Amino acid sequence: MKASAEVLLRVKRLCRRYGAVDAVDDVSFEVFRGEFFSLLGPSGCGKSTTLRLLAGLEEPDSGEIRLKGEVVVSDRDRIFVSAEERHIGLVFQSYAVWPHMTVFQNVAYPLEVRRWKRPEIRRKAEQVLGLVGLTGLENRRPAELSGGQQQRLALGRSLVYEPDLLLLDEPLSNVDAKLREQLRIELKKLQQSIGITIVYVTHDQSEAMALSHRLAVMNRGRIEQIGRPEEVYKAPGTFFVQSFVGRLITFEGRLAERSSQRFVELPGERAIAVRDSRAIPNDSHVCVAVRPEDIEIETGEGAPGAQALPGKVQDVAYVGGHYECAIEAAGSEFVLDMPASVRLARGQAVTLHLKETTLRPR
């Protein structure tokens, strides 16, 4: 996204409490026109509530939402524009397609509400049904559609009135793995072709990474980090982001200093050098975290080095295309993918070279 691009959605200091729980806690972000923006986080992190606040289905306790520069929610000015007047599209996780209406009626409804003329409704609905690949199914009822088709219908219904902003609440979580991949590709193509702005909620980090221009990682109602997928993965701002986005292998130990070089002493009288500038006092318990792709494996007992750890293969499983090896090293057990060309056997000794590590207090 270019810095000069128009800001379509601006969320400022949004808060929503349920009883004693801060479902959404001081959330602020901006979404640019034409952007695919994701809210990523574990279940219960507040991402769906944020989406419902954007749609106008919930009222925030405080904060402000601006859409195309206009205030739609503000606690200070006591403004709340209701859901039906925001001109936003929303695809529910359950799709919420109306079971008593046909496919055509579902898509035509938003236009009827807007008092379009009949021939125009027909033309527009047919165009949108073509766009989402449901041509020929106009007279079916939702019960006669597959899960994927229902999902497309929900999408078509939200696109037909050309909303400024489309909100998607885990739209792919109810379809099976193969279909999910296909729908993901279709969704990305669709977004590129019509250039609509999307806010997408998901707990699946690979989905968020593959689709988004930028994403916000949420935890316990707060946004921990906002950035492009590569930024979030490579330069995680917090330990939560690091562990939630991508896989992470951790070793627990104690921080020590020898001749002005800092080490982490691990179980089994092993130590690895760390060059982390973080101000963690010596002698404290710490975690050494490393991405799987930053571990190089050497068979046998390789040359000891400051970043090398001896390990032992616990189990090897062929999963088609590559092997998964369970490896034990310095008190931790984890699984690494090995290419089919490298044959490891159970019980074999290996040496792990840790190329990139980060240090966290425990």
Place this chain on the structure above:
Amino acid sequence: MEGRLRSIRRAGGLRQIHFMGHVVVLVSVALVTLVPLLFLVLNSFNEAPLGKTFAWGLNGWRQAFHAPQTLNALKFSFLLSTRTFVGLLAAFVISWLLVRVRIPACSFIEFSLWMAWFLPPLSVTIGWMALLDPQVGLINQALKTLSPLPVALNIYSFSGIMWVHLSLLTIRVITILFAPAFRQMNASIEESARSCGSGPLKTLRRIVLPLLWPSVLVVTIAGLIRSLEAFEVEQLIGIPAGIYVYGTRIYDLVHWDPPHYGQAMALSTIFLGALGLLIILYQVLRRYGEFATLRAGGMSVRPALIGEWRHLASGLLLTWIAIGIYLPLGMVLLGSFMKFFGMFHIDQPFTLKHWVSVISDPAFKNALGNSLLLGFGVATVGVVVYSFLGIFMIRSRSFGTPLLHFLVWIPWAIPGILLGLSLLWLFLSVPVLNFFYGTLLVLIFALILKDMPLGTQMIRAAFLQVGSELEQASRVVGASSFMTFRRITMPLVAPMLVSIFVLVFMSSIRDISTPVLLAFPSTTPLAVLMLERSVAGEIEKASVIGVILSGLAILTALGMRRLGFRLGANSV
């Protein structure tokens, strides 16, 4: 742009309106459910006759504790309520067989139990009188010729009352209460016990029973409350044996000349106290029970295996239903065509004259008209009122919502005769209300109140089923609340509303205990006319009315089954 500005609403202002609305609804419901009962308690201390100013005194209470029949009524009410425990045991096994074992013919059995809900208990009772009258009862005549010993079964006895209740009402009611508890239990819980090597009986004892224990307690209390409601069965077969329960005793006291209102009110107050305890227990247990039921995802109900036993179980249940429901029903049908009820040995025992005389009787025509007016009135107004309450309960989340739930539920626990008595006094003595006394409107009001718990609960369930997301989806695409209600909500709940309409209609035209004290000769509905005819000894004529009401009930049940409707837990 102007449209936008106009539509912006000030947040916060609506909350206050909402709060006031909540208070208004709460107070209105409290007025109609609690005030009649308070009136009843208050007037048990009133010595003045009806229409005179209140005169404080304990005369009613004194009389109640000195009249042997009143004390007897208390004793028998208590003794007869013990049938709940017998019913509980049977119902537990039957629900397990129906829901979890899926024994052969289980859907027919379920339908029969379900259909019996619509039947007026009185018509089945009349059937039993034809079968078990000590002199002319068909079964007793058969016993006389077949058995060498002089044995005779007497329907007019304590065990006779027990028998009619158990075979027709108690077990069926508790079975319908139990079935959902079984349906909620995931089949894999039982199956994993079976695969650990425990047999079906051991699984039942060690796994199923402990898990369902909270439900068992709740159902017990519910059954006890229901058992105190009995009226017409005791009126018909208890009084010839000198057995009074408090319901029939109140009816008796009110029909004295002059009526003993004070004593009736005192007796009612005692029962209200007992019910109050049960209600508190019920509410506490129900909350605990909800907590304890398993609501894990992937509810699956798979048939449990009990081998060849299931054929035997099915056979036994079918026999029970044939004897308990279809045999007496057939007898009523037969009896309505007989010159003298139950007399098969006379020359040409069959005749159409009772049908002719009943149908040409102006009282019958009047009662039929009353019943239809009553049914349509209660169902139409009821569905509107229940819809309002049901939707209100779903939408509002405030401090008063649990209280509202409780208030709406109260009439479920109040026996019809008690409700009738309290409303009778209310409509007689309150200045504006007495204008309506003696009209059909009083009966309509009473029955709307009586069916409120069932109706509201079912409508609430229907609207919950529609799912708020379907409505929210409509709001998001730009439809107003009104449009959403008209185009999305209403079409989706309409089939359910039709079912509830029919259910309330049937329930109000077959009810006897609620309208019996409120009806005038000109406002008597069919069911009450049937009671009057049978109490007056005109059993054949009562049978004709019984056949008409039962036929209507069976047709309704069949029609509703066509619509795919199931009677749920809260509808007993």
